[in-house]
Amino acid sequence: MDMEKIPETRGKTGRLNPNKFSGMLLMAAAVFFYSFTLTGKWSSGAGIGAKLFPQLSLVTTFLSGAAIFFSRGENNREKYGDLTPLRIFLFMGSAVLFVLAVLKLGLAAGTFLYLTAIFSHFRKEGGLLKKVILPAVGITFFIWALFTYFAQIVMPPALLF
């Protein structure tokens, strides 16, 4: 037998071994959703009924979650260390704000605000107009033209356009 690494439960950063965490999450989710298949109305038509596939997939999820949980944690190098929860929140949050802005203020206004915000977040020094405003205006115009003329999307009535 090959030499086994002693499974580490604590990683470099002192947090839980990611595999253990994933495994637990998978198992918990599987159980959670499975409980829904035991209650409520489920059509039983067409051979196996509507319950079987969801249940099958959840059982597989549970089993593989368990397998992952018990697997030897590999080297705990953190993949994508740049992806801190804060940044994920920022990124997704700004996307949500963007969508709301487009709905409430209009396509061009929303896009412009979003781009300006992100560009200025990354701006290192000086050149406000050149590096933030102009690109934002240019790209906003391009996007606006693309979607208004080419794609004709149905926008709920917004304040601006």
Place this chain on the structure above:
Amino acid sequence: MDGLIMQILEGAFALPVILYTTVGIFLGITVGAIPGLSGDMAIALLLPLTYKVSPAAALGMLMGIYKGSMFGGSISAISFGVPGTPAAAATVEDGYPAKLGGHPKQAMLTALYSSVTGDLISTLLLVFVAVPMAKAALHFGPVEFFALYVFALMMISLLVVGEMKKGIAAAAIGLFIGTIGMDPMMGSIRLTFGISSLRGGIPLIPLLVGVFAVSELMIQFGKECSARSEKRVAEDAAKAAELTDYDPTKDRMSLKIYWSTFKATLIGSGMGTFIGALPGAGSSLAAYMSYGLARKMSRRPEEFGKGTLEGVAAPEAGNSATAGASLIPLFAFGIPGSATAALFGAALIMQGINPGPMMIEENKVIIYTLFVIIIYATFINLFLSYGLIPLYAKLARIKACYLVPTVFALALLGTFASRNSLFDVWVLLAAGVLGIYLRKNEFPLGPLVLGFIVGPGAEKALRQALLMGRGEWTFLLKSPIALSFYALCILSLLLIHFSVKKKLVEED
């Protein structure tokens, strides 16, 4: 007879026709390259145009969009790791590492050449063997489809680069997500937790774009944030070196390289044509299965996932081959093999051409003209793409801090525009978060997507088969085609088991 040929050639090579076709190809490539926008959208939007121009020009343009978008998706897949279309998701696996390894041009051109090869092969099959092929495809009923899907699911989960259990978990999650919404047989609503928008299930494109593209955008965003906050001179210097490190002499495309990936290209073409001709199977499935099969049959399977060009050629040939092939059942029986083929069918109907077995006979001139157009469109695609690649590649060099929010905005808006649905946008974002989680924890994304796509099809096929067999599970074995797929499954399992054992033995 001569008169006929002259008519066809005049029709196919008329200037407006060539022009519209070229515009279509350009649009297709561009739309394909933008994540969140798809060829289907462009085709749907331009459908009304078919009323206003000549049939040949209109159909040429739509065909151009279709072909162009199949390749276009790989441009962004390779240049910034974000698949422009769902079908290009498999191309990212080796395409992006190839670019990072300093071979963007080789990767792009390999993608282009194998795309064109796959496209050409399936187009020739469409033109010359549509009817017999379609007849063969009709032998695939629920029993056979179920066997095919089981085989596909198994292959995809097992051939994962990385930990197999994570592959299986991802596939299971994908399967589960696919069961949300109306069940494929009785239409009963499942797992919607009272959210009425979930009634139709989770839509495919937002899910895919979210899991692949949004997560990748997030990763790049994260990198940019790091670069911004750490003002270390050393880091900047290293970055500068990275950019100039690109050595064009090491990135030349050559006939030799094309030939070395030819086997993979052929595998992709074959798989793509086969899957494309089966109604309902889809280009993403074709791309992944081509990738899996090429890896299995490659002399150096361990290179897959690290930037090997074979890993680019196979899925690209696979997804492009579905373009011509999905028209096969449409032309032979009026049964569209994919959503795009259905749109194409609508365009034909609007032109007064009824897709189906009589179509070719009743509309000899226009159909043969169309065949000619389809064939030369492949070459226009080749040349146009070849010219556009340096342009689009340069686009990829734009600073990530500008590119990322722009592409993200496009993806968000494009997703909304696709079905005019705000719900789709929320799905996109949620899928993005899921994708980020999966990537951080080293779960492969491919099996998730495939579980999601294949799951509903597999369930439907199983239940239909059980209905037809009156509840007898043995009915599933009553087909030689199905049995061969199951045999392949068992064979693969054995092979994998033995190769794993072999590896363990060798390591001792």
Place this chain on the structure above:
Amino acid sequence: MMTQKKALLVAAVLLMAFSFGTIAEGAEFPKAKQIRMVVPYGAGGGVDISTRILATHAQDILGQRIDVVCMPAAGGQEGINFVLQQPRDGYTLLVTDYGPLVTTALTEEVNYDLTDWVPLVQITEVVPTFFVLSESPLKDVADWVKTAKDKPESLTVAHGRHLSVPHLPLILFEKTAGLKNTHVPTTGGSEALAFVLGKKVDVGASVPSTIASTVKAGTVRPLAVCSLERVATLPETPTMKELGYDVVLPAWYTVFAPKGVPEETLRVLEEKFIEALNSDGAKEMAAKSNVLLTPYGRDKTAGLYEGTISSLKTILSDVTK
């Protein structure tokens, strides 16, 4: 920092500049803004094509742009809900068959009552058709009935989605004739046709446009159509009524306005739409696309709407989920 403040100022100014956008004034219908016809199905489908035929020609007659918008999400419910949420000014209309609107309302919980919709104009109708492979031993409906009665549930019928346009007449037929067949739901007419052609099922149920080409080629034999009169594209095919079975359930494609639109607006819409459907251009386009126009006005359309609702109630009362 000063430059940050400047940036905000510039942004604000630009925003104001943008704000001189299009805000509709109170103008006479239909001058104020473009009209939207919402289709709860995907692009390229039957309803979409038919709506485009109407929209293209009504635009000129009404003097206002008409956009056809496809909103297939949530099984078409998003499109329906969208129309309900828009102001009831006649600028947003729904075009659909009875599936997402009526069937769903009778089988699930929806946000509206069937009385919340005003049928305006019918564009066309599609007729459910039963068919078999030409080589099939079932030569006509009488054979079908006999075989099904001798051996109940021995015949498989593929019929598109559960409770879809071709499925409901099948249920009605079985009720009327006292038959039992094994139903095989599929994703749509195309799959049903494929199964019949591949000899995977015995009978198929779909609409004429799906099978027209194969019928012409002689590979498929239509058994009967479920309408009052024979279908123009299948002149040899008898109606169920002719054969003695009261199974009449065509699917209309109708333009609806949500309740609350002013009567004058409805009158204008009805008049202009009928005019558009009767125009030469529309007839030409329809003929090209194999669509048979049925330009029925409000009264007739409303009657058909009510009739369909009551038929569906009868059929669905027995169907357990």
